[in-house]
Amino acid sequence: MTSARGVGVVRRVARLWSLVSLFILVLFGVGSAVGDFPRFTPRDAIGFLFFPVGVIAGLALAWRRELAGGLVVVGSLAAFYVQNALLRGRWPAGPWFLLLATPGFLFLGAWWLDRRRRPPNGGAVP
Numbered sequence: 001m002t003s004a005r006g007v008g009v010v011r012r013v014a015r016l017w018s019l020v021s022l023f024i025l026v027l028f029g030v031g032s033a034v035g036d037f038p039r040f041t042p043r044d045a046i047g048f049l050f051f052p053v054g055v056i057a058g059l060a061l062a063w064r065r066e067l068a069g070g071l072v073v074v075g076s077l078a079a080f081y082v083q084n085a086l087l088r089g090r091w092p093a094g095p096w097f098l099l100l101a102t103p104g105f106l107f108l109g110a111w112w113l114d115r116r117r118r119p120p121n122g123g124a125v126p
Contacts (some may be wrong), residue, residue, distance in 0.1 A: 007113045011066075014106035018059045021100045025052040025059075043087050049078035055101050062104065066111035071106025 008016065030050045040048060054076025062069025084092050 018103035062107040072109035
C-alpha cells in the first residue's frame with residue numbers, strides 16, 4: 001500500500017517543479033514570440049503549439065486534474081519530439097525539453113499512487 005504522505009510528497013514536488021517550468025516556459029514563449037524572429041514558419045508554429053504551449057496548458061491543468069494535465073504534458077512532449085524527427089530529421093538536442101516537462105510525469109505518478117492507495121469502490125462495503 002502506498003501512503004498518503006508519499007503521494008503528497010510526489011504531488012508537492014510536481015507542483016513546485018511545475019511552477020519553475022511554467023516560469024521558464026512562459027519566458028521562452030514570450031521571447032520566441034516577440035524576439036528577433038516573430039514570424040514562425042508553419043513548421044515552427046506547429047512545434048510551438050506542442051512545446052511550449054501544450055506543455056504550459058497541461059501543467060496548468062494538472063494542478064486540478066492530475067491525470068488529464070499529465071497526459072496533455074506527456075502527449076505534447078511526444079508530439080513535439082515526433083514532429084521534430086519527421087520534419088527536421090532529428091530529435092531535439094539536450095535534456096532541457098524533457099526536464100521542463102518532467103512535472104507532467106510526476107503528476108501522472110501522483111495520480112497513479114493516489115489511485116493505488118484508495119480502496120476499490122471508494123471503500124464502500126458491498
